[in-house]
Amino acid sequence: MLSSSRASRPLAFGTTVPVAMVAVLLVALCLSVTTFATASLTDFRQRYQSIMxxxxxxxxxxxxxxxxxxxxxxxxxxxxxxxxxxxxxxxxTHPYTMSISNSELTLTRASSTVGVSYNLIGISCSHRANCGGVVSGSSVSFELQADHIVIVAGEVVSNGVRNFLPVAYYVLQSGRHCSNVNSANVTSVFGVGAAAVWTGLWE
Structure with missing residues (x-):
């Protein structure tokens, strides 16, 4: 009887430990995603404040x-x-040139004036504030994904003098949300729909 009892213990221990390890890994993954999203919005905020x-x-x-x-x-x-x-x-109040392909939204601020250059910064976030990293350049591109918000700003440099560009928001949705007269109501997005994004942007 003793040998039977002892033989069963390693089996029970072996099946319990992997489950606990999986639970720990899942919690760690969730925390890392939240931290990344917060860090991304913080990075965007700090970079724009630095430009200003x-x-x-x-x-x-x-x-x-x-x-x-x-x-x-x-x-x-x-x-x-x-x-x-x-x-x-x-x-x-749309300050940037927009183009849409089957997979991307691209925004630019072109200049044909000698001595004037533009540099944009942008970020794309889901309504729950799961964001990608901040991208920058004379043009910025983002994958088309429903229930996402793209935030773009930047700077203009003219003969060595720097100035900030305005912030623009782009609400990415499924095609059915755009009416036949090319109009969409985004009230819910700027209310409770994407509250986590605005909290991260304005905290």
């Missing part, structure tokens, strides 16, 4: 004003060629 500060003393104090969403949420929208995705944007 380099434009002149005290300009970074207007960060909250510059990142405030537009007053109206009835936005213009465009669909990709397959009507699978749509991108909504505030056309009245």
């Amino acid at each position: 500060a380099s434009s002149g003393k005290g300009f970074d104090m207007f960060y909250r004003d510059m990142t405030a969403p537009p007053a109206s949420y009835q936005w213009e929208c465009q669909r990709d060629s397959r009507d699978a995705y749509s991108v909504a944007y505030a056309s009245a």
